Structures are given as C-alpha cells and as structure tokens.
Amino acid sequence: MSDTFTLIVEGPPVEKPARWAELEPLAARLERPLATDPDERAAFLGVSARTRAARLASLEAPDFTLPDLAGQPHSLAEHRGLKVFLVAYGSW
C-alpha cells in the first residue's frame, strides 16, 4: 500500500519520514506541534511554544519573508537600519 502523504512544515525543516506512522513519534521527539488529517494524507508540523517564546523573550524580532500582491518576496531583515512599524490586519 502506498504511503504517500504531504508534510507541511513551518519553522526548522525536518527530513520527511518515510512512513505516515513515523510522524507522531517524530513530532514527539522534536517536541513540536503536529496536526494530521489521515483521510487527506496531509500533516502540518509547527513550531513549539518554547521556541517561539524564547525568540520573543530575546527581543530579537523573528525574520519572515512574504510576498506582495505581485508575488515579489519581501523580508523584515531587508529593513535593518530603519525603524519598522509592522501592522497585521485582516479583511474579516
């Protein structure tokens, strides 16, 4: 039986396990949150609260790269040397 599945990873990359059944042990070993959908054969490995909290508590702003409407990527780190006013919003 095919064991193809999709693993989406946020944060530090991991080597994708060969088998679906290895996902939960991997996440437990790494102490990272894991969401799974066995029917859809898709899983999402996130970043632990400890990692996020430690970074925030250091006061080093975490870097990110996201696209604009034209698909051009922009990073926070590009603006080192300027003050940054970061605003997150939603149309909902």
Place this chain on the structure above:
Amino acid sequence: MWQGVYEELKDRGLVVITVALDMDAEAARPWIEAARPSHPSLVDPRHVVADLFNMVNVPTVVWIDERGRIARPNDVAFGTDTFRHITGIEAARHLGLLRAWVRGETAALGEADTRARLSLPTPADQQARAEFGLGQWLFAHGRRDAAAAHFVRAGELAPHDFTIRRGSMPMRGVDPMGPEFRAMLGDWTKAGHRYYVPLED
C-alpha cells in the same frame, strides 16, 4: 491609514510593513489597492506573522528598531476609531507615541518593560496554529470540507484567538459579522478583554 503614517514618517527613518492575514492574495487585493501603498504590503494566508509574534487579533502592531529588536510588542491598535467602543484603545494616542519615538523625542519602552508586555504563546496556542496551518493548506488545495474540521479544532484549542476563529470564517463559509462572531466577542468581553493591554500613561 497606514500609508498616511508612512508618508508622514518615512523621511524620519520609518518603514511601514502591512501584512494581510487573509485567505489569499485576492481577498487582500481590494484593501491593498484602495490603500495605494508605497510601502511593503504583504499577504500571509498561513498567518506566519501571527505565529511568529503571537498575534491573536487584528490589527496588531509591533514596533521594531533599527537593530531588528522588538521596541514595542503586540498592541491591538485600531487604525480608525471604528472599534474603539469594543477595545477602548485610542489609536490617536498610539500614533502620538509612534511619532515621538520615530522623531527621537522619546525612547521606546525599555527592555524590561518591553519583556513585561510580551504575550507569549502556550503549547495549546501552537497546536492551534498547526491545526490552522493544516486547514489553510487543505483549503488552498480545494479540500474545503476537510479544512473546516481543522479550523474548528484550532478554534477549540485557542478560543480567544480572533485570527484563528474569525480569520477562518471566510474559509468556512461563515459570515465574519454574524452570530458566531458576536458570540465570540461576548465571550472575549466577559473574559475581561484578555488581550487588551492599556497604553502606558
């Protein structure tokens, strides 16, 4: 709103970066095009920035200094006074503090005060974000019914996180201004505006 802030302060060394926590670029497009921004206006359907900075509502503002350090953490600071009666936050005061900081008239909060004001995520928050991320991926790949279950689970794990519970409403086919949102708002108010941090005097 934010374009005005940028135009006013860009020559003093400020850049504005807006991030749309919307389900895709097309949902964000009307807002961005109406604003006609000359600053970076980014799209974040997976809510990466909300995860990184532990944001739970919008709009949320973070100040970052020239060295890339957080100068003022999460602040739910509405750009207009539309929701002032809900949050009690004065956007005008926030912008006054921003101007003073950018112009060098005041220092930002010191490191101790900044750390004291940080809101840090819990393991449940991060599990919620993993469920949301999975839901968002499924939604983006056309598996909308499967996605909905993960959005619901994420909302159960982080019941006061508007970016998850309200942010997923367009993807769940739920009216973001309807009864589910009003119930959530009622719960949030009863919890004492849990994520509202008053501006310092």
